[in-house]
Amino acid sequence: MPRIHILIAAIFLTLCCYSIPNAAFANEGMWQPQQLPEIATQLKAAGLELDPESLTDLTGFPMGAIVSLGGCTASFVSPQGLIATNHHCIYGSIQYNSTEDNNLLENGFLAQEFSKELQATPGSRVYVTEEIIEVTTAIIGGLNAGISGIERYKTIDRNSKAIVAECEQDKRYRCRVVNFHGGMEYYLFKQLMLRDVRLVYAPATSIGKFGGDIDNWMWPRHTGDFGFYRAYVGKDGEPADYSEDNIPYKPKNFLKVSAKSLKDGDYIMVLGYPGRTNRYRTSTEVKNQFTWSYPKSKVYFEEYINIIKSNSVAGSDVRIKYESTLAGLANVAKNYGSMMTSYHKGTTQQRKEQLEKDLSSWIKAKKSREKRYGNSLKQLDNLVLQSQKYQERNMLLGYIGRTTMLSTAYSLYKLANESQKTDLERDSGYQLRDIPRFGQRMKAIDRRFDSNIDKAVLQYFIQQYASIPQQQRVSSMDEFFAISKGFEESSLQTLLDEMFANTKLGDEETRLSWMEKSPADFEKSNDPFIQLAVATYKEREAIADQREALTGDIQAIRPKYMEALIAFYKDRGLPIYADANSTLRITYGNVKAYSPADGMRALPFTTLEGISAKHTGEDPFNSPVKQLELIKQQQYGKYLDTNLASVPVNYLGTLDVTGGNSGSPTLNSQAEFVGLLFDGVYESIIGDWDYDSELNRSISVDSRYMLWVMEYVDGAHKLLDEMVIVE
């Protein structure tokens, strides 16, 4: 969330993160649906008018209306499969359908009828969670505590895949096994997968991304971060691939959209798919993350941005291809910057260390505890330190391996190798279930790829890689790039020029044909990227094996540490929620102001007039003329908020959200749609590690602004008619 849907975040995240639980105070907490009856009292106290029990029914109202887009959340807002989410969540699809002649990003897009709706980016999916089943016993029941390393890792992996495979016998479904509390519990998530997704309506970027990267994570905010998809199914009502004959999906539930007043202090909640939090990491992990990983990555991201910008002209076809990547990179760099600032100003590290001291004293206070929880923290930290040993190399190999041509070659060769195995033995991402998406990725490359930029990025990261100590480096890679005997920038440049000149992987047909070939075919290839993939394969796989072994060790220890921590909290009477892991959660709270700095108060709502005040005429503060004129004329219509004497645009809430929550509907006490969650404030970014009720604020687009733009600016009358609007 906050301007990252987790797909983008995932691309740049360094290896870390399983999960761990925490104590909940104030509005902290991303609760699993089944936990809601446990916290019924708090929900009612905050203002919920529904029965908390009703929120546990995944296929009922309102949970049944909530869907995942894979990296964002979204919701059904009409009986005809209309889906509301953030503009930044459908940004890729708008971009995908844009050309230099018809730049939908700039102009916005509104399908005047169903038949004019455009296909979303290839691979776009809508996931409707229908079942959540605990499978802890099936996954780790057969493993005794002594089993660790690669054996533990492989067993868990195999058990998970078997459960998933069984679940996906029904081809309409996508299934996942997800661990909670660092591997203490496992759950199977069964999601109906809608495969025909179309772009229905997106306001112009000057509304949908008003304020751009400058306002990103900031308050006051005036972003109309909304847009609409529609899910289609076959004539039989079942999930189907795109076809002109498909018909709109009829969801069992959809949300009513509110045009009513929402006020300071009102109850709000968000149902969605938060991606990843790290609230239960050890102090050792926290310290490394904030003093090594984030600072290092931030520098790389900024350089990455520079490379893209200096190799493409703003507004050009090439730049359009990289806009989404640029937005993601800038967003993450800003995100890390904020977290580093908060970390160094705040007391996160000290409190984390204090917690560990308290936990340790609590354990030592009783023999039985000492026996049961022992020195799990110390053991865990030893493993963590071990995993940090090669982190710089791993980070750089990660960047190198994610450049477009090389990642294409890597994944194609890996596919050829994995295809030699039985399906269950294959690595995730290379199973039969993954092939269609694999193919779509291979197709989608052209839209986001430019040879010069890819080359420049690769060159930069190989140069960085060449400067790490030789014993950390990968000898086959050093040999391929002739780094073994010393690095020379010009030789590398020449080599890369040749590689990019001679590779055929830039061609879609070629890429798809490689999907069918055997390892032997690859080994004979003279495509330079394939040669590189083949030459380094064994070493890269060995590194992956080492990593899996370490993961297996951690999987054996972290649950023990978590068990201790949970018991410690329970002893203090504090409720526990699990770290976010891209599964369905609920967070509740209130519309609420906050103090971003001594002497300043961020008010809970912004208004239309704030748009005019920010307007400069230059991107990203280039509000459409029509909108400015409407504001000047005070054309508020029924969306006028009398307290504000204007139409509210964005509002603050105390919701505990993170990347992946983007596009979640913000609901009122009756579960009516009152907005779209799209960001958090700058001071709350560190919330992924450490929640502060004074500073943690979510930002939502007010539904009244969304409706106002639809009615007055874009004339989306048919869509308004299709939705149920409560006044």
Added chain:
Amino acid sequence: MPRIHILIAAIFLTLCCYSIPNAAFANEGMWQPQQLPEIATQLKAAGLELDPESLTDLTGFPMGAIVSLGGCTASFVSPQGLIATNHHCIYGSIQYNSTEDNNLLENGFLAQEFSKELQATPGSRVYVTEEIIEVTTAIIGGLNAGISGIERYKTIDRNSKAIVAECEQDKRYRCRVVNFHGGMEYYLFKQLMLRDVRLVYAPATSIGKFGGDIDNWMWPRHTGDFGFYRAYVGKDGEPADYSEDNIPYKPKNFLKVSAKSLKDGDYIMVLGYPGRTNRYRTSTEVKNQFTWSYPKSKVYFEEYINIIKSNSVAGSDVRIKYESTLAGLANVAKNYGSMMTSYHKGTTQQRKEQLEKDLSSWIKAKKSREKRYGNSLKQLDNLVLQSQKYQERNMLLGYIGRTTMLSTAYSLYKLANESQKTDLERDSGYQLRDIPRFGQRMKAIDRRFDSNIDKAVLQYFIQQYASIPQQQRVSSMDEFFAISKGFEESSLQTLLDEMFANTKLGDEETRLSWMEKSPADFEKSNDPFIQLAVATYKEREAIADQREALTGDIQAIRPKYMEALIAFYKDRGLPIYADANSTLRITYGNVKAYSPADGMRALPFTTLEGISAKHTGEDPFNSPVKQLELIKQQQYGKYLDTNLASVPVNYLGTLDVTGGNSGSPTLNSQAEFVGLLFDGVYESIIGDWDYDSELNRSISVDSRYMLWVMEYVDGAHKLLDEMVIVE
């Protein structure tokens, strides 16, 4: 004020500005003391507890405690001549007493006893206004309306000088004749001039200028912008030059300092010497100022800053010499930037034009009015347009003529020429009364001068000058710099290198000796700067004459326009105050929050904790360790504000202030000292042209923060004992 004491502002202001009056709404208005009974109702309504009549007594309480420092305001706060003002008002004196070994700017300074107090910058004065006498008749009574041009200018100038000369027969006084309402009225100001001024106490710059240029004009603010001088007199109690034997001056009045609570909404007022406002300019003048003068100057200032910075190392002796200039330039550039933004976002221009339309309709509505006020606006605007014709050249000649070596040569040669005339015929600045200050300026140069920087600045502005159309240029200057036949950067550089290598004006003794010489001596000199001064003198004087003639014309017309405007306002029942002109004024209002942007509220007070939050350890956010420790320990003492649960640092008010108000005491309803006015918020900078009661906010240091720093951080116990503190 707002971080410019007007001395600095005056250096960089382009030719403009006589003055004109306006209607007052809300807390707008800088009132002359004698006007206060007129607005007694408003003062009482705002909360004043004193009799407004008492504020008209210049030598009584509290007016008698208010003094001018020439560019800042200050006040007596003890019976022993102790003077409180802003840190930035005594910055020059702290800098003057700093060395690389003992950087008082960095360390702060506290004299442990009277004998340890340091001399302020040469030329420092304390002015106590004792009398204000209207002299309109004496100045323009003998001039009929038909007299304009140079004749009018010279007559007014001569009459003013005669009155001043008579007033200054008593050598203890400094006298000024100042025009109000663009020359409608003239007043004589008679000020006792205290000539022995000493630096008593200044907190470290990390307190006194905390936030530096970044926070300048900004809220939230945490600047301890205070410091203390003391005025000394001879043993006979009369003003005297510095002498060890001098004794502290005993003011008739001094302010009690409040350690009591000041709250949101409380009455506050500022008595001080606001420098210059332009609230009654015509729309033609406003447009030129905001679309030509400010943008142009801003670019030059920024380049000026670059030149200084790229020619001096931060922290070096050279840089220390230019810190004050740098601060002034950065301040003015930011100031202009804010005004340009406000102007382009706001409706200043439109309202100004509307006002002129309304005025014109009002005039046309009655024959008598038409006859009396006629087309004064049009006549005035014609003159204004005429004055704009050479504005680019004049601006550049101004910059060139203000570089140090050249201004020294110019003014020394001018002094030699003026000295040939009788005293009354001499131009201002070159009369006998000006000689001591002239000499001090010649002495003070070394402290703020570096040959390389001066050369680089001169080179830059001559280059700019060379690019204006030849017919605008000054032929003697073109000839001297060999620009006539085309400009060459390298030749100019060679010439300037030679000039700076050969001039003797860098030597103090030499400069002082030139003060005694005749024009003939100058004409024989081989000092290159003196040769340049001599070569261009006639042309420069001719330009000055043209300017004076135009000023005379404007002096004939603007009062007519103002008369019409005042009558128009009076007809609407609106009270009038004159534009600021560096004379004693009072502005009153309340402590009050404001909204700097849609969705944000600037709260009225900041607190100690805000200092710790801003602290980064790097200038300008490098709060002293001791202060941070005290804050951490919540060592609030008796300065705790229970509403804020901390010690207040700065606060917002609705006071109508400008440059020159800096250092003014902020007084409560009983005229107790509750703080020091030191800045305005960013959104109020355009207030010099156009007051907006929603956005116009002054910033004061809270007296409780000042006392807290004195007691806990700096241990200024003797000073605290010397003052009368009310609790």
